[in-house]
Amino acid sequence: MADNKQLILDALRYEMLSSRDIAKRTGISQPTVSRVLKTLPVLKLGGGRSTVFALLTQPEALPLYQVDEGGKLLLLGSLYRRLDGASVLVYADGYQAYDSLPFYLYDVLPAGFLGAITLKKIIQIDSSLNTRSDSWSHAQVVHYLTHYGADLTGNLVLGNQMAERVSELNFAQISRIDYSQITAQIKASPQVFGSSIAGEQPKFTVYNDAHHLIVKYSPLLSEKNPVAQRHRDLLICEHLALESLREAGIPAAKSSLFMDDRVYLEIARFDRIGEFGRKGMVSLRALDAEYVGKNSNWVEIAQSLLSQKIISQQSFEQVEIAYAFGQLIANTDMHLGNFSFYMDGINIGEATPIYDMLPMAYMPRQGELMNPEWQTPRFIPVSENARNIAQEIAERFWESVGKQSDISDEFKELVC
Numbered sequence: 001m002a003d004n005k006q007l008i009l010d011a012l013r014y015e016m017l018s019s020r021d022i023a024k025r026t027g028i029s030q031p032t033v034s035r036v037l038k039t040l041p042v043l044k045l046g047g048g049r050s051t052v053f054a055l056l057t058q059p060e061a062l063p064l065y066q067v068d069e070g071g072k073l074l075l076l077g078s079l080y081r082r083l084d085g086a087s088v089l090v091y092a093d094g095y096q097a098y099d100s101l102p103f104y105l106y107d108v109l110p111a112g113f114l115g116a117i118t119l120k121k122i123i124q125i126d127s128s129l130n131t132r133s134d135s136w137s138h139a140q141v142v143h144y145l146t147h148y149g150a151d152l153t154g155n156l157v158l159g160n161q162m163a164e165r166v167s168e169l170n171f172a173q174i175s176r177i178d179y180s181q182i183t184a185q186i187k188a189s190p191q192v193f194g195s196s197i198a199g200e201q202p203k204f205t206v207y208n209d210a211h212h213l214i215v216k217y218s219p220l221l222s223e224k225n226p227v228a229q230r231h232r233d234l235l236i237c238e239h240l241a242l243e244s245l246r247e248a249g250i251p252a253a254k255s256s257l258f259m260d261d262r263v264y265l266e267i268a269r270f271d272r273i274g275e276f277g278r279k280g281m282v283s284l285r286a287l288d289a290e291y292v293g294k295n296s297n298w299v300e301i302a303q304s305l306l307s308q309k310i311i312s313q314q315s316f317e318q319v320e321i322a323y324a325f326g327q328l329i330a331n332t333d334m335h336l337g338n339f340s341f342y343m344d345g346i347n348i349g350e351a352t353p354i355y356d357m358l359p360m361a362y363m364p365r366q367g368e369l370m371n372p373e374w375q376t377p378r379f380i381p382v383s384e385n386a387r388n389i390a391q392e393i394a395e396r397f398w399e400s401v402g403k404q405s406d407i408s409d410e411f412k413e414l415v416c
Contacts, residue, residue, distance in 0.1 A: 004028050008036050012055035014084045016045065016097065019053070043080055043088065045095050054097075055083045062146065064089060065157040065166075066345060071276025073163055076156070076345055085138060089346065096346060101138055103290035104282045104343065105145060108152040109133040111337075113202055117186075122148060154271050154343065155278035171207035171275055180261045182206075183217055205269075212272035218263040226410070227364045232263045233411040236404060238358035239265055241329060244397040248389070250321055251353040259406070270353050280343030281352055284319075285336035287311075298323045298339050299381050311341060315351040320382040322354045324390035329397055330361035330374045330415075359415065371414055 007026040011017060019037065023030045043054040061078035068074055077091035079102070088097045096102075110118045110133050119131045128143050129136070136144070145152075146159035150166050157163050174182070182204055203216045218235050219228035236257060245252035254268040271279050284301055288294060292304045302319040305311045319339060326334045338356045342349035361372050380387055401407060402416040 004032060005036050005039070008033060009040065009055065012040075012042065012053060012083075016052040016054045016082075016088075018049075018051055022053070043090070045088065045090070054080065054088055057081045057083050061090070062142070062159050063163070065163050066280060067155045067157060067166060067276070067278040069273045069277040069279060071274070071278070073157070073166060079158070081138075091345075101141060102346070103286045104154075104156065104280075104346070105141065105158070106289075107281075107283050107286045108149070108154060108156070109136070109141065109144065114204070118148075153281065155280040169276070171212075173209040174206035175208060176258050176260070176264070178206075179215065179217070179258070179264055183262065207275060212269040212275075214267045214269060216265040216267070220262055221259075222261075226369055227367060229408050230362065230364050230369055230411065233407050234358055234360075234363060235263045235265045236407050237401060238356075240400045240404065241325075241357045241359075241397055242267075242354070244393050244400060245322075245325065245354055245357070247396070248393045250325075250389075250393070251318065251351070252357070253353045253355040257406075263406075267355065270355075280345070280349075281340045282343050282348065283337045284339040284341075287341070287348070288336055295336070297381070298334060298336070301336070310348055312350060315341060317383075317386060318351040318354075320386035321390050321393075322357070324380045324382045324387050325393055325397075326357060327377050327380050328390055328394035329357075330359040330372075331357060333360035333363075362411070362415070374415070 004026070007028060008022055011022050011025045017025070019030055019033045022028070022033050022037075026033070028036075037053060041056045041059050043056055045052050045054060058081065061080045064076045064079050065073045066076045077089045077095075080088050080090065082088060086097065086099050087101050088095055089102060110116070115133065116131065119129065119133065122144075123129055123131060126147070129140055133144070142158070146162060149158055149162045150169060157166055183202075186202075186204060201216050203214055206213050206215060216235060216238075218232040221232075239255045239257050242252045242255045246254070253270060256266045258264040258266060271281050273279060284298060287305060287310065288301045291308060291310055292301050294301055294304065298319050302311060302316050306313065306316045322339065323334065325331075333356070339354075340352045342352055359374075361374055362370050364370060380390075382390075398416060402412055
């Protein structure tokens with residue numbers, strides 16, 4: 001019996017198998033396999049001839065919830081960890097197996113400017129984590145999600161503790177007159193307005209009684225130096241780029257400029273609906289890691305996702321236009337985290353509005369101006385139609401830059 005048990009454990013260690021397959025691999029009779037399976041920490045999946053067994057690290061599952069657009073928590077499924085580090089999500093009418101944790105959970109880990117702020121606060125009280133979220137173990141990822149995952153990007157919530165916390169959330173109503181105080185608090189005590197929103201641009205998140213916003217901000221207007229001015233110019237350019245796309249009928253994040261002690265760029269979060277509603281989303285980076293593995297440009301990865309029928313033709317065309325537009329306005333920071341798709345449960349939906357779109361080639365680095373002699377790329381790997389659409393939008397964008405009175409003459413001379 002002991003030998004049979006070990007043989008079956010070895011067979012299930014790295015994959016899920018039916019009792020028939022276990023019998024074939026081990027040479028043990030099916031009746032004996034069935035008896036031994038009842039003594040093991042296994043999960044029975046499927047039904048009939050398609051039934052398979054997964055070997056678990058522990059029998060308890062973590063509930064995975066989604067917050068719908070009305071703010072209601074809905075149970076999406078139960079997440080089990082397998083012995084080999086893989087996982088399986090069991091839901092009402094089936095299951096989905098993953099080689100590691102579900103790929104979409106890695107998308108919500110803290111990163112960038114606000115992610116660093118968040119982690120600095122956490123590690124002061126929690127030695128289980130460190131500031132390198134990109135190198136966390138599976139256990140650390142789960143620990144973060146089940147202890148600090150009540151208000152992350154998208155709409156997924158892991159564990160009952162976080163679900164309870166979501167149901168208790170209330171958001172202070174912040175208006176524009178509070179922005180200068182917030183930026184001063186961030187400088188003095190960064191943890192005050194921590195968040196998991198990614199990106200290196202200084203920013204904070206607020207709820208203004210109508211929308212959840214990401215608010216990016218420039219150096220103080222009183223800072224009269226070329227580097228500070230360039231940051232202000234580029235924040236305005238980001239707003240103009242998004243507006244140019246929207247005016248052309250291309251989905252892009254809604255943004256507004258507010259001039260006070262700094263330039264503030266307000267961007268409406270498209271993963272939030274009203275005060276409590278949410279929408280799921282997943283980045284091209286996570287989809288590439290799960291389905292493609294190329295770590296290349298947006299279009300090449302999207303083409304592979306389209307061929308696998310993971311994304312739609314409409315979404316692919318939006319990727320093409322966005323990528324071409326970025327190339328034409330000198331956006332040198334179109335990494336895979338800067339394009340996303342909505343999620344409906346664990347299903348991939350249409351592309352989200354375009355975001356983080358600006359002429360990053362001119363962003364100062366290490367306190368020095370970047371003034372490249374930018375030339376329009378002769379080749380962009382998109383369809384002729386996408387290139388033509390993007391070209392028209394880019395031309396209107398640069399025209400709007402030239403007409404914008406709040407952009408410095410020095411930057412206009414450089415780019416227009």
